Amino acid sequence: MNSIEILPVVIAAVFCLLGIGIYALLVTRNLIKVVVALQIMVKGALLALVAAGRLAGNVDLGQSMALTVIVADTIVAVVGLALAVQIRRHFGTLDLKSIATLRK
Amino acid sequence: MLSTLILLSIGIPWFGAFLLWLAGDGKPRLQHSLAVMFALGGGAAALAMIPLASSEVALVIPVGAVFGDFTFIADGLGVFLAAVAAVIGSLAVIFSVDYMHGEHQLSRYYAFVLFFIGGMVGLVLTSNLLLMFFFWEITALCSYALISFHNDDPKAVAGGMKALVITQLGGIGLLLGALLLFAHTGNYDITALLANPGILPAGMLAFMAFGALAAAAAKSAQFPFQTWLPDAMEAPTPISALIHAATMVNAGVYLLARFYPAFKDVPYWPLAVMLVGVITALMAALMALSANDLKRVLAYSTVSQLGYMVYAVGAGGIFAAQFHLFSHAIFKALLFLSAGAVIHAVGTRDMREMGGLGRQMPLTRAVFVTGALALAGLPIFNGSWSKELVLEAGLKAAEAGGTLWMYILMVITAGLTALYTFRMVAMVFYGQPRTERHVHDAGAAMKVALVPLALATLVSWLAVGPFSRLLDEHTLPYHHLEAEPTLVWLKEVLAWPTLIVLAVVAAGILAWFGREKLAGITQFLRGLNWAASNSFGFEAVNRAVVAAVGWLAEKLRAFQTGQxxxxxxxxxxxxxxxxxxxxAGA
Structure with missing residues (x-):
């Protein structure tokens, strides 16, 4: 199977992942689920990076960018989950609506 | 050589600001001496640039394609204003040693003053419009921070905010102009625009020209943005002298003068500039006449004198505008600093509580009166000569373009200037003391700052010849200014229109001494006085704008769900x- 045929599948996967992530961010009110949704979106972006590298004929660059993003993304997930733990301890809930103190 | 000096004149004050910030509070002696040292260093570097002025690019700092190269040109206009900023900056810092004695948080004060001096020098030396905008905003930031220096005083904080918001509003005009230039030419090079304004389409050039006018009006407290400067008087007095009289408020005049070759053919632009100057000068002079706060009188007179400069630029008198700027920077810094000595001694700014101070503060009275006579426009003081040059430029423009009524208004304003100046001097230094207070004369550091300024007020007009050589075609190739020896300039000034102006000035002075006899007229003018003391309704407009913005913001909160x-x-x-x-675009 060569790259021309696999490309539509990859792009479809990218849009699916991004769409699922955005949909989840729009509807969920649970902080853990927000972190999960962000992770799903970033996985879509990773796939797009690798595909773009392949398309541009610069596979190495695309993959190394993807690896860099994986590292950064892991940190985001760790910090996000740590925040979630602290928020749970502080507020006693993970519901976004009840921890939204920005507008008071 | 020149590139080193440019870097030094910006870098020394900035490094000093950084050091002072590091030094921290609680060591006043160290703070005072550090500040004086670095301010003097910057002043020396700026002065050393004057003989080397040239229209060549002196320093290029490549920073990549997006911002264009950061280029610096030390031409006549630039080095002159850099020297004014750095030298008067040094004097203001020296004066502060006495004035700010015993204040807390001196680090913050001096760091911002030095940061300002470096920023102002950079502003006038750069030839990259985007970089100019950065420096422009640095000076605005320092002005804000220093107006609000006493940040436990709500009036000071409000004054600082007002200054910041209004000058930022005008700054948008400058930024849009810079972006337009970039969009059409691919760089921010000012020199290329001055050499050939045709690189921009006519409509874009007009937009840029009026944007620059808005920016200049906001910065130089011109109509309709003049309201921020009087409120900026909450700043410590050396700051008022440095930033709000001698340097930053001149940045607007500098901007107009710098771009004059590019904008002078934009339809109605010179006329609009002149109109702004005339309205401002007249209105501010009337407000100065009705104010009772010593610093406010000086602030209004600054606004009024800046109006003269703006008017001169619009009339094509770039040299006159810059020479008046030079004189004004000296005598107004002197007036503010000596007013600072008075306020420091008396402890109030209300002139109604002063009076008869001359006997207790002889030196302060002598230097203050020197500055006041220059402001009033009496011959042998520098203000008179430069004001004559401004009015002559106006008369030439009137002959060419039928703006004689503007010239007449400006001459009347000269009379009003003399009137309010004499009123101010009389209320502060002469007559009977209105309060019982033990008053001491200016301290040693204050005298060190005051006396050179007073001497310069007496003799700086003699430098008109060298000054015109500094601004001639070698250093400003697109302005077409001519260098003449001093004597030629003086002969030019001593023509018949000067006599009319002097007569009007004398009438203004006589009006003060004969105010008892003129009581009938002053009754008649009470309505005008009322309007002037209410700043002709501009404060009300300001308050309405603030209220409207607040209301809108409250409504927009609905979008800020926080979810x-x-x-x-x-x-x-x-x-x-x-x-x-x-x-859609693809």
Whole structure:
């Protein structure tokens, strides 16, 4: 199977992942689920990076960018989950609506 | 050599600001001496640039394609203003040693003063419009921080905010102009625009020209933005002398003068500039006449004198505008600093509580009166000569373009200037003391700052010849200014229109001494006085704008739900819109 045929599948996967992530961010009110949704979106972006590298004929660059993003993304997930733990301890809930103190 | 000096004149004050910030509070002696040392260093570097002025690019700092190269040109106009900023900056810092004695948080004070001096020097030396905008905003930031230096005083904080908001509003005009220039030429090079304004389409050039006028009006406290300067008088007095009289408020005049070759053929632009100057000068002079706060009188007179400079630029008298700027920077810094000595001694700014101070403060009276006579426009003081040059430029423009009524208004304003100046001097230094207070004369550091300024007020007009050589075609190739020896200039000034102006000035002085006899007229003018003391309704307009913005912001809070889902929705919607625009464009 060569790259021309696999490309539509990859792009479809990218849009699916991004769409699922955005949909989840729009509807969920649970902080853990927000972190999960962000992770799903970033996985879509990773796939797009690798595909773009392949398309541009610069596979190495695309993959190394993807690896860099994986590292950064892991940190985001760790910090996000740590925040979630602290928020749970502080507020006693993970519901976004009840921890939204920005507008008071 | 020149490039080193440019870096030094910006870098020394900035490094000093950094050191002072590091030094921290609680060591006043160290702070005072550090500040004086670095301010003097910057002043020396700026002065050393004057003989080397040239129109060549002296320093290039490559920073990549997006911002264009950061270029610096030390031409006549630039080095002159850099020297004014750095030298008067040094004197203001020396004066502060006495004036700010015993204040807390001196680090913050001196760090911002030095940061300002470096920023102002950079502003006038750069030839990259974007970099100029950065420096422009640095000076605005320092002005804000120093007006609000006493940040436990609500009036000072409000004055600082007002200054910041109004000057930022005008700054948008400058930024838009810079972006337009970049959009059409691919760089921010001012020299290229001055050499050939045709690189921009006529409409864009007009937009840029009026944007620059708005920026200049906001910075130089010109109509309709003049309201911030009087409120900026909450700043410590050396700051008022440095930033709000001698340097930063001149940046607007500098901007107009710098771009004059590019904008002079834009339809109605010179006329608009002159009109702004005339309205401001007249209105501010009337307000100065009705004010009772010593620093406010000086602030209004600054606004009025800046109006003269703006008027001169519009009339094509670039040299006259810059020479008046030079004189004004000296005598107004002197007036503010000696007013600072008075306020420091008396402890109030209300002139109604002063009076008869001359006997207790002889030196302060002598230097203050020197500055006041220059402001009033009496011959042998520098203000008179430069004001004559401004009015002559106005008369030439009137002969060419039928703006004689503007000239007449400016001459009348000269009379009003003399009137309010004599009123101020009389209320502060002469007559009977109105309060019982033990008053001491200016301290040693204050005298060190005051006396050179007073001497310069007496003799700086003799430098008109060398000054015109500094600004001639070698250093400003697009302005077409001519260098003449001093005597030629003086002969030019001593023509018949000067006599009319001097007569009007004398009438203004006589009006003060004969005010008892003129009581009938002053009754008649009470309505005008009332309007002037209410700043002709501009404060009300300001308050209305603030209220409207507050109301709108309160309504817009509905969009600020603080909930993640709505924010994500906003992001996604914006993404869709951007993609749609891109697709439609493709």
């Amino acid at each position: 993640l889902n709505w924010n994500i929705f906003g992001l996604a919607a914006a993404l869709v819109v951007v993609l749609a625009i891109l697709l």
